[in-house]
Amino acid sequence: MHFAPPVSKDRIISKFPKCYNPQACIQMKDDWNMKAKVACQDRAARLQGYDRLKMSKAVVVGDLNVGKTCLINRFCKDVFERDYKATIGVDFEIERFEMSGLPYSLQIWDTAGQEKFKCIASAYYRGAQVIITVFDMADIKTLEHTQQWLSEALKENEPNSCFVFLVGTKRDLLSAEECQRTERDAIQIAAEMNAEFWSVSSKTGENISEFFFRVAALAFEDAILNDLETGNSTAQIGDGNILNDKALENSAGKANEELLLLINLAFK
Template sequence: MDERYVFKILMLGDAGVGKTCLLQRFVENRFTGNYKCTVGVDSKIRTVEISGHKVKLQIWDTAGEERYRSMMSSYYRHVQGIILVFDTTRRRSYQNVDYWLKEIDKHAATNVRILLVGNKCDAFQGRQVCQQSAAIYAESLGVTYVEASAVTGANVERLFANLAVSIFDTHVERNRPGTVFPAEDKNAVTLKQGTGIRDFCC
């Protein structure tokens, strides 16, 4: 199969919430545990297969520190999907989701697909954000909420698969009149690396 589609995905959220670690786990299936703040932006690519089509995911990892935020507006251009990450052990990063949503509303296309991700769900004792509250909040926004752990790999495959399928459905299938997929195949996704989609860990 020829590679026909390229989806640009932006990862947003405060500094230190684990955006880089989630991306590293998804692309390389590894976790180093060494924290290094992203300077500006970085990008990685992984190809997935959705409903029989090869799709290249071009994922941009952005710096969450305030001093870099003024340069971020240009990276919202032509973005089809956004992964908005907060740290379940840092309530402040969850409260700042409102700030990032305002930035998305200001700079991104109206039909961009957004996935809210609570990272570090393996850190049970340090949790400061209730899963149910975050899920209710996401539902009020009309976005999907997933909890994940870059440390254990829990739900990392799932969150990227979820967003990729959502983008495919929104930007490809809905813009191709007459295309009909069998019910069992419409959201089929095969990821080329890793161990598959995991259940929620929290």
């Protein structure tokens, strides 16, 4: 049996992450669900192999040039690149965590904001546990478009099956007063979308880790509770979609092959 390397210390989540702004929070809670906590403790005590990973899927959508790729790269690679390169079709990163003592992975899909790639990207919305709609806080028009992006992503998923987040990027470009005004508008839109709002800066890193920790924790807890609800034994809790490193490589390779085919068709 092959074992995955230990999770890095900055990806270990023991306490339930809070939302940075109570006004923008959908789930007001300070701790893990008690049923989920007990199940995690039981599962961790069994010392299951770290090559058995529970994985959730998050898709990131929004207009062209709102900072979707920068958002993902700041968290996954801790880099910020000024030179913008538009995403072609879709791309994804896989981040590994340790949640309440259990191994867990978040698959983060970066989708293109260009109109000509919408038909390609929409195919990758399916099966999402999390939908992250992104707008540029320095361009209020992109906020107006977020509801349409969310609607298109929800079409590909079961009703009420996804956590929804509204993320404003580039807050570093705004003054304190401008930021407050934009946040007030965004919180109102987020309420209409039944989404949790976050304001971040990929350039400075402000709120980036906190945001993705919140995303991962909510998705992980939901997966545990779904396992309990469907009657899986405690020995299986945390397994869900069981994938080892080789399976992840095969999955990525297959996704890239499908993407190239779709791109070729789009340009014919």
